[in-house]
Structures are given as C-alpha cells and as structure tokens.
Amino acid sequence: MRVFITGVGVVSSIGLGKAAYFSSLANGESGIAQVEAFDVSNLGREFAGEVKGFRPKDHLTAGEARRMGRCSQMALAATRMAIGDAALPAAALQGPRASVVIGTTMGEADVLGNLDHAWIHKGASGVRRAWIPKYGSTLLSIHVARAIGAEGSVFTLPGACAAGNYALGLAADMIRAGKADVVVAGSAEMLQRLQFSGFIRLAAMAPAKCQPFDLNRQGLILGEGAGVLVVESEAHAVRRNARLLAEIGGYGMTCDAYHITRPHPDAAGSIGAMRQAIERSGIGVESVDFVNAHGTGTRHNDVAESKVMREIFGDRKVPISSMKSMLGHCMGAASALEAIGCIMTLETGIYPPTIEYETPDPECDVDVVANRARKGAHDIVLNNSLAFGGYNAVTCFAKPYKLPDPPHHQAA
Amino acid sequence: MTPRAITGLGITCALGTGAEMVFRALHAGHLAQASKAITSFDAAKYANDSSARVVEVPEFDPTTYLGSKGLRTLDRLTKLLVVAARLSLHDARIKKDNQWVALSPEGVGVCCSNAYGSLETITELDRIATLEDARYINPAKFPNTVSNSASGYVSIWEDLRAFNVTISDGNCGGLDAIACADLSLATGRAAAILTGGGEAMSEALFLAFEKLGVGGTKASPSVETIACETILGEGAAFVVLETTQGAKARSARVLGEVVGYGTSFVAPEAESVLLFTSQEAISRAIAQAIDDAGLAPKDIDIVASSISGLAQFDDEEFAAIEAVVKNVPICVPKRMFGETFGAGGTMGIVSALGWFDGAPVTALVRGAAPSRIDHVLVTTVGYYGNASAVVVRRPR
Numbered sequence: 001m002r003v004f005i006t007g008v009g010v011v012s013s014i015g016l017g018k019a020a021y022f023s024s025l026a027n028g029e030s031g032i033a034q035v036e037a038f039d040v041s042n043l044g045r046e047f048a049g050e051v052k053g054f055r056p057k058d059h060l061t062a063g064e065a066r067r068m069g070r071c072s073q074m075a076l077a078a079t080r081m082a083i084g085d086a087a088l089p090a091a092a093l094q095g096p097r098a099s100v101v102i103g104t105t106m107g108e109a110d111v112l113g114n115l116d117h118a119w120i121h122k123g124a125s126g127v128r129r130a131w132i133p134k135y136g137s138t139l140l141s142i143h144v145a146r147a148i149g150a151e152g153s154v155f156t157l158p159g160a161c162a163a164g165n166y167a168l169g170l171a172a173d174m175i176r177a178g179k180a181d182v183v184v185a186g187s188a189e190m191l192q193r194l195q196f197s198g199f200i201r202l203a204a205m206a207p208a209k210c211q212p213f214d215l216n217r218q219g220l221i222l223g224e225g226a227g228v229l230v231v232e233s234e235a236h237a238v239r240r241n242a243r244l245l246a247e248i249g250g251y252g253m254t255c256d257a258y259h260i261t262r263p264h265p266d267a268a269g270s271i272g273a274m275r276q277a278i279e280r281s282g283i284g285v286e287s288v289d290f291v292n293a294h295g296t297g298t299r300h301n302d303v304a305e306s307k308v309m310r311e312i313f314g315d316r317k318v319p320i321s322s323m324k325s326m327l328g329h330c331m332g333a334a335s336a337l338e339a340i341g342c343i344m345t346l347e348t349g350i351y352p353p354t355i356e357y358e359t360p361d362p363e364c365d366v367d368v369v370a371n372r373a374r375k376g377a378h379d380i381v382l383n384n385s386l387a388f389g390g391y392n393a394v395t396c397f398a399k400p401y402k403l404p405d406p407p408h409h410q411a412a
Numbered sequence: 413m414t415p416r417a418i419t420g421l422g423i424t425c426a427l428g429t430g431a432e433m434v435f436r437a438l439h440a441g442h443l444a445q446a447s448k449a450i451t452s453f454d455a456a457k458y459a460n461d462s463s464a465r466v467v468e469v470p471e472f473d474p475t476t477y478l479g480s481k482g483l484r485t486l487d488r489l490t491k492l493l494v495v496a497a498r499l500s501l502h503d504a505r506i507k508k509d510n511q512w513v514a515l516s517p518e519g520v521g522v523c524c525s526n527a528y529g530s531l532e533t534i535t536e537l538d539r540i541a542t543l544e545d546a547r548y549i550n551p552a553k554f555p556n557t558v559s560n561s562a563s564g565y566v567s568i569w570e571d572l573r574a575f576n577v578t579i580s581d582g583n584c585g586g587l588d589a590i591a592c593a594d595l596s597l598a599t600g601r602a603a604a605i606l607t608g609g610g611e612a613m614s615e616a617l618f619l620a621f622e623k624l625g626v627g628g629t630k631a632s633p634s635v636e637t638i639a640c641e642t643i644l645g646e647g648a649a650f651v652v653l654e655t656t657q658g659a660k661a662r663s664a665r666v667l668g669e670v671v672g673y674g675t676s677f678v679a680p681e682a683e684s685v686l687l688f689t690s691q692e693a694i695s696r697a698i699a700q701a702i703d704d705a706g707l708a709p710k711d712i713d714i715v716a717s718s719i720s721g722l723a724q725f726d727d728e729e730f731a732a733i734e735a736v737v738k739n740v741p742i743c744v745p746k747r748m749f750g751e752t753f754g755a756g757g758t759m760g761i762v763s764a765l766g767w768f769d770g771a772p773v774t775a776l777v778r779g780a781a782p783s784r785i786d787h788v789l790v791t792t793v794g795y796y797g798n799a800s801a802v803v804v805r806r807p808r
Contacts, residue, residue, distance in 0.1 A: 043546055063683040096586055096676060096696065105558060106529075107580070116538045116616075124457075124619055132620045133686050133795065136527060137580035142796045146679035152695070154677040155588055156580045158529075158559030166577060185639045194538055196778050197546035198554035253601065255576040257517065257567040260555045269573060272518075388555070389564025391576055 007086025049223025049328025103163025107137030164336025186228030219287030223328025227336030250280025295322020420504025425647030525585025525609030586757025610648030640723030645750015674700025741779030
C-alpha cells in the first residue's frame with residue numbers, strides 16, 4: 001500500500017505556515033537570534049532559533065490555550081495548518097480510523113518548569129494543583145487528537161532529534177498494516193532555560209552561528225517549533241481526490257548503542273539506517289537526488305554523517321544540506337520540520353542551503369549546498385536524523401508514484 | 413495480530429527483582445507492601461503516614477546486576493530499566509553471563525514506555541540552576557533530563573542496536589509499546605524486542621500525586637471485593653517479544669503469547685475538563701483487542717485490569733469491562749505492583765505470565781479465580797480519555 005503526505009503545517013523561527021517557511025528555506029533566511037523567552041545574560045550563550053511570531057490565540061481557542069503548554073500549542077497550531085493545507089474535511093479525521101503520532105524531546109517543559117519553580121520558591125504549598133495534570137509528554141498527542149476528533153491510536157514518541165522521523169515512520173507502518181486510514185504525524189519542541197543551560201554545560205553550543213560541515217564550526221544552536229504532516233493511505237487520499245504532496249517510502253532505524261550524546265565514530269548505525277531507508281523503498285542508491293543532513297554543526301556529527309554519505313553513495317556526490325543552519329537544532333521538532341523542507345524540495349526542485357558555510361572541512365568531503373539554494377533533480381530525497389541516545393532514523397520521501405510498487409516497503 | 417511469543421522477562425518491582433523472585437512472590441500470593449520508610453527521597457517533611465502510600469523496589473541495588481562501574485551519574489529510572497533489560501535478555505537465553513549466546517546486537521531492539529521521565533534529575537538540576545547558578549549544572553547528569561535517556565542507556569549498556577523507540581503514553585504506554593513492537597516485528601526490523609517500561613519514585617512524583625489527593629484514595633463501592641487504595645509504585649519490566657517462528661527456530665522457552673491489541677481515545681465534551689476517562693474508549697480498546705486476537709469475549713478467562721483506587725476511573729473501567737466481557741473475574745495487579753504508570757501495562761502482562769506459571773489469582777475485585785486460565789485481557793486506562801488493551805495467551 002502506498003502512503004502519501006497530503007498536507008503540512010509549520011511553526012518555526014523562519015516562518016509560520018508552509019508558504020513562509022518554504023520561502024525562508026529557499027532564500028537561506030536565518031531564524032537564529034537573541035533569545036527573548038528567558039534570561040540568558042549570565043549563561044555565556046544567547047542565541048537560538050526561537051519562534052517569536054507565534055500567538056496561540058491566532059490558532060487555538062482560549063480554552064485550548066489555557067490547558068496546554070507552549071509545546072502542545074505549537075503542535076496543535078501546526079496540525080491545524082496541515083489539515084487546512086490538506087483540505088481534509090473534519091469528518092475524515094473523526095473516529096477510530098484516524099490516529100495521531102507526535103514526537104518530542106522534552107514535551108511540556110514549560111509546565112514542569114513552572115511547577116518546579118513554584119515548588120522551589122514557595123514550597124509544596126505553592127505548587128498549583130490545577131497545573132499538575134498539564135504535565136506529561138503524552139499530552140502532545142492527546143491535545144491534538146482531542147482538537148481534531150481522532151479516536152484511533154494516540155501516541156507520543158520522545159525520540160529526541162529523530163522524533164519526527166519516528167512519528168512519520170510509525171504513521172506509515174500503521175497505515176500499511178491497515179491500522180489507520182489517516183494519521184496526523186509530526187513533532188514539536190520548545191526552548192526552555194534548563195535545557196539551554198544544559199547544552200551549554202555540555203560544551204555543545206556555538207556562540208552565534210550554526211555552521212554544519214564547516215572547518216571552523218563551533219557547535220550547535222538550539223531552536224524550537226513544530227512540524228506536522230497529514231499522512232494518508234493511497235485509497236483514502238484517492239477517494240477524496242486529495243492533492244498528493246509526496247509519498248513516504250522506506251524508513252530505516254537503528255541504534256548506535258554507543259554513547260548517550262555522541263554518534264558512533266564508525267557511523268555503522270547511521271549507515272545501516274540510511275541503507276534500510278533506501279532498500280525498503282525498493283530503489284538503488286543512484287535514485288537518491290538529495291539528502292537533508294542531520295547537520296548539527298558539531299564535529300562529531302558532521303564527520304560521522306560525511307562517513308555515511310561516502311559509505312552509501314561512494315564517489316557519487318549527492319547534494320546534502322542542513323536546515324539547522326537556519327532553524328537551529330529544534331531537537332524533537334527537527335526531523336519533522338526538515339521532512340517538510342524535503343517536501344519543498346520535491347515540489348520545487350530547490351535544495352535549501354546550508355548557510356554560514358565558510359571553510360570546507362577536509363574531513364567532510366561532501367557536496368554541501370553552500371549558502372545559496374540550488375536547483376536539481378527532485379524525485380527522491382532522504383531525511384537523515386541521528387539523535388540523542390544513539391537513535392538513528394532515516395525516511396525516504398518521493399514524488400508521488402516515483403517509487404516502485406510497494407511490496408518493497410510493505411508491512412509483513 | 414500475528415501472535416508474538418514472550419520468551420523472557422526482566423523485572424524489578426515491589427515484589428522484588430528478577431522473574432524468579434517475582435514469580436515466587438506471585439505464587440505466595442504476596443501483595444505490594446508499602447515501604448517502611450521511603451528511601452528514594454527525604455520524606456521527613458511530609459505526613460508521617462506518607463510511606464504507607466508508596467511502594468518502592470525493595471532493597472534495590474543495581475550493582476548486584478550491573479557491577480559498580482558507570483553508575484555514578486545514572487538516575488534511578490535508568491538503573492531500574494537497565495537492570496530489567498539485562499535480566500530479560502538472560503531470562504530469554506539471548507545472553508548468558510553477559511555474553512551473547514543467541515541472536516546478535518543488530519537483531520535486538522527496544523520499545524520502552526515511560527510516563528514522566530526523570531523527574532529526579534530535572535528537579536535537582538532546576539533547583540541548582542535556580543538557587544545557585546545554571547553554570548553549576550552537572551553536565552554528566554544533564555543527559556538524564558532528556559525523555560529518551562533512560563531508554564537510550566538500555567541500548568548502550570546491553571548493546572542493542574536494531575532500534576530503540578521510546579513511548580510516552582502515560583498509563584497506556586506499557587501496552588502501546590506492544591503495538592510498536594508488533595509493527596516492528598511485522599516489518600522485520602528486529603528478531604527480538606525488549607518491550608516494556610519503567611517509572612521511578614521521586615519526590616516530585618510523590619508531591620504531584622499528594623497534591624492531586626490521589627495517595628490512599630479508595631476505589632468506588634462498585635469495585636466489589638477488596639478495598640483498593642492507590643499506592644504509588646515504581647519499577648521496570650521488559651518482556652522479550654519474538655515472532656513465534658523465530659522463537660521456535662532457536663528453541664526458546666515461551667512464557668506466553670501476545671495475540672491481540674486494541675487502543676482508543678475519546679475526548680471529553682466539556683472544554684474545561686482535562687482529566688477524563690471514557691467508558692466508550694475502554695470498551696472499544698477491549699473489543700478491538702479481543703477481535704484482533706480472533707477471539708470472542710467468552711474466551712477471556714480473567715482481566716488484569718488497570719483499576720488503581722481512583723473511583724472516577726475505576727468505575728468507568730469496571731463498566732467497560734462488564735459491557736464487553738460479562739461476568740469475568742477482574743484482578744487488580746496494582747495491588748501487587750503499585751501504580752507504576754508507564755510500566756503498569758507491562759506489570760499487567762507479568763501477572764498473566766505468573767498465572768500461566770501456576771501462581772494463584774489474588775487481588776480479585778470481582779468473581780472467583782478461574783480453574784484454568786488460557787486467555788488474559790490486560791487493560792490500561794489513561795488519565796485523558798485514552799485506553800489500551802492486549803490479550804495474552806497461555807503458551808501452546
């Protein structure tokens with residue numbers, strides 16, 4: 001069974017909604033700026049890809065906004081945009097054949113932060129009872145399902161930086177296995193001070209720029225946002241004459257089982273995940289036109305990812321680019337936002353650039369789409385994610401009907 | 413669903429650590445005994461009877477199973493999960509003396525549920541950042557704050573490379589992990605999958621449920637036989653799931669088979685309501701699981717329920733079970749294991765495995781122990797309108 005993406009929704013530092021997001025990606029616009037959400041004055045780092053133009057009341061009812069943390073608010077806003085983009089009638093999402101899968105890293109971090117700070121400053125009596133049920137990552141998918149009327153599987157996958165790919169992969173597997181007709185899938189993450197401080201303490205954060213594959217890179221820049229996609233079975237999409245944005249092909253996942261924050265230097269796990277994604281799509285490596293890199297801008301990541309490209313594609317230099325140079329590392333939201341960037345490439349042939357690319361790193365012998373977008377072949381792309389905990393996930397997206405018939409990636 | 417063989421169990425819980433100890437406790441009819449004194453946090457500032465509302469893993473010492481190296485910066489949740497994982501691999505005869513004797517690292521994956529993450533580390537580091545300085549956060553502990561950290565360490569410690577999926581579906585996560593594992597086996601992503609979950613006791617968890625007035629609450633009178641007080645628990649459990657063909661090919665011992673899964677969600681109508689349970693969602697999940705197993709409701713011998721002592725939730729679950737599976741005995745595994753949230757569904761499965769092993773049925777809230785148990789319906793009920801169920805079958 002073929003599985004299609006029929007709508008996308010975006011809340012990001014470089015634009016709200018598909019049109020603004022695509023335009024920013026194509027033009028190499030950066031969302032990285034001074035953090036405004038919390039005090040960073042004594043932390044030694046002050047830049048992030050913060051979503052500054054997001055007003056919950058533009059997308060949510062007052063009641064919805066009240067019962068959610070920022071992460072869920074962004075997830076639901078992106079969901080509504082995706083449903084609108086898919087022109088999906090409300091009735092199609094209601095009932096047990098519609099499911100929701102949302103990925104994240106920290107979920108409702110602001111809710112826990114507020115509870116925690118009340119406890120620290122006022123003691124147990126200061127902890128507001130009404131806030132407590134608002135905490136829990138499960139609420140991301142619950143809030144979305146509640147708002148749209150879905151009554152099938154309602155899953156939250158805290159798969160860190162690979163969470164979006166996990167959500168899309170699971171959604172596709174569920175549809176192929178006949179367990180759902182339509183799945184709202186994606187991921188969301190919000191910036192928060194504790195996590196911002198922690199990444200600084202890990203010595204992972206760059207001062208102002210994210211420079212994937214650059215010799216003089218200084219580390220990652222955090223970001224936030226939400227990316228949500230409407231995923232439908234072929235039968236469901238065709239029946240309602242839906243516009244097909246892309247097909248989800250094979251999906252590969254592995255675990256490094258090596259280090260909690262660093263990728264394996266041999267990259268065996270990430271090579272395996274990419275190989276699975278290609279083979280499960282029923283294609284050869286020669287069919288891949290573009291790779292969206294995980295591209296965090298840390299040396300460990302960039303070198304490992306370059307090794308993956310060499311191992312998979314040999315001497316053929318497949319163009320690769322990192323949207324994190326513009327978005328920052330949106331953690332749990334990253335791979336869904338980047339999946340949507342891949343959809344743009346399939347639609348337009350535009351490879352989004354890796355901005356801030358100044359000095360090639362000899363250890364990263366890859367064809368980086370440097371600083372300016374490039375146009376090229378755009379039938380089949382890969383979305384790479386190498387996450388915290390050694391979680392590797394790669395998803396193949398293709399123009400509709402460009403992949404071979406599905407037995408190659410059908411559930412057994 | 414295609415039946416999936418359970419070929420191993422690793423567990424650390426209120427009844428002890430290791431399948432053998434836990435089965436012995438189940439055979440002896442033990443129920444969870446509230447902690448004499450809480451060890452996972454300083455409870456001195458809380459009411460004198462606070463320990464009566466908490467059950468921890470008794471005398472939990474991870475060094476017995478993991479050695480002493482590398483544990484210093486790991487939090488309690490991680491230690492519980494890694495111990496359960498190691499024990500499950502040994503119980504399944506995939507490893508012996510920490511060496512691989514069957515399958516391979518690339519052939520074994522993880523589907524791990526957890527509801528609340530490492531509240532222990534998050535609140536500790538938040539306190540340091542707030543009262544001292546964020547620059548004093550211990551970078552070695554910071555990774556524990558990330559939701560998939562404990563699950564990730566399971567793969568690292570046990571060298572499990574097929575994949576690792578973390579699930580955070582509140583109380584339903586333990587059973588939703590089964591759904592993820594089933595799909596992964598169906599798509600050939602692994603030969604064996606450690607499937608389960610964990611939850612760790614912490615002061616933040618205790619305080620949250622104290623504030624909600626949950627600790628020590630009693631089930632509704634409609635829950636018939638025994639007083640069922642909510643006892644906060646902790647623990648971790650993994651069952652090893654394999655295809656039945658795979659288990660047979662390596663002559664694995666089969667403890668039970670998961671043969672059906674169902675899940676559903678129904679939202680509350682009132683805008684202001686957040687905590688909610690739906691009889692319709694629970695009924696639907698149960699009916700789906702039974703149908704998925706190719707069974708009829710009359711085939712279910714007993715229910716390992718999610719009843720926990722919260723009247724609102726227990727009443728709906730009780731009614732939902734009655735609506736689909738009439739007059740079936742209903743057991744409360746949380747009387748044995750405490751309320752373990754993300755691990756709760758797995759603990760329900762463990763109850764079933766204990767019964768297949770010959771353990772007597774205890775903690776019944778309705779009906780009498782059946783003379784023979786072939787099919788167990790395990791239910792989980794979330795706090796927000798979600799519910800999941802699985803059917804576990806006696807091995808053939």
